[in-house]
Amino acid sequence: MSTDEIDEAIDWLGEPVHCETCPHNALLEQEKCRPLRACLFDRYARRIDRFFDWNPEIARHYLQHPYFEVRACAAKAAEIFLLPAMLDDPEEAVRWSAARRLPNRYLLKLRNDPHREVRIRVAHRLDPIDLLPMIEDRDYYVRQVVARRIAPDLLILMIDDSDIEVRRVVAQRIAPQALKRMTADSDPEVRYEAAQRIEPAQLGDLVDDTDWRVRYEAARRGELKDIGRLVADADPIVRETAEARLGVTADGSRKSQTYELNHTHVEERL
Structure with a gap:
């Protein structure tokens, strides 16, 4: 069910939202907010997001709000020069909401983010040369993304990765001169990936696999x-x-x- 289909106006503390006590209730007459549709104090993220979409000039005042959904939505609309400080927010949704709008150099700080989803998104966005510190990331899927994106010549650094799926990606992309080593991998899936790319003259060593x-x-x-x-x-x-x-x-x-x-x-x- 879409959040807009939920017929209730409840704030993040579980209390009913009252337009008459809202500090922005003047916006209601201007049709720049609407109960159950676009509301800063509703607990549903889509309604908060829509409120800031309609009123971006207000977003800067809510970057420190105690409800993380408000901070995350505000980060989508606030002036960009206010966003670097939000990379230290305790909530991963807020950190990424800010990071996605910032130049890639700010993403370098998030390569060691404690949350895997943030690191996955960072690995998708960074320039390949900036991914080298992530080849030993503790999460296998982060390393898969890195293996898909770094230069083939650098995949030699991931040839002994502990995860089979990561090594499969390595075998699919690694420079041809390093493929021979992967035909001796302990996992048959990896050996098969390597066998499909190796030169015919080297396949003779695999007839007893x-x-x-x-x-x-x-x-x-x-x-x-x-x-x-x-x-x-x-x-x-x-x-x-x-x-x-x-x-x-x-x-x-x-x-x-x-x-x-x-x-x-x-x-x-x-």
Whole structure:
């Protein structure tokens, strides 16, 4: 349900809102506020936000209000030179509300913000070169964002990250000359990501990998001289891929030149 559909005017302390005692009640006659629609003292953020949208000149007076939603909404409308001080607000919603309007240099202060959502947003906005201090962030998702955005040459610094999903992103983007190291990763998902990008000449070292997807990639793209043993692979897709490329079966007989691998079946398993 939208907050505007809630038929009550309650303030942040749970008390009814009374227009007659509001210090801004003159705005009511000017249609610059409206009960249940645009109200500074309503507890619903959308109504507070709308009030400051209609009356931005008032926002500067409420940057220290005890209700965090008022401070967060006021930060969206107040003069920008007042916002740096709000980066120290105890509420993450207020800190980000201020930060999103400030130049990126102010975001540097929030790279170590205690709240993960703030750090995630910061990681999305900062210039890639400014993300280096965040490669060891305590939150895995922050590190994922960093891995997606920093320069590929710098991903070598994240190659041993503790999180599998972070390492998968690294394998998808890291400079080609560093991919070989990732084919020895302890996780098959990471090895498969690396195998899809590694040079064909290096795939020969992966024909004995324990994961069928990695061996399939070797059979699919590896040099013919390296994939002979895969015609006897335990996995049917790996075996058939090697047979199709070499034109022979495990017993040495020639395969029909019209043979085609069922790629739909491969995609379903992958």
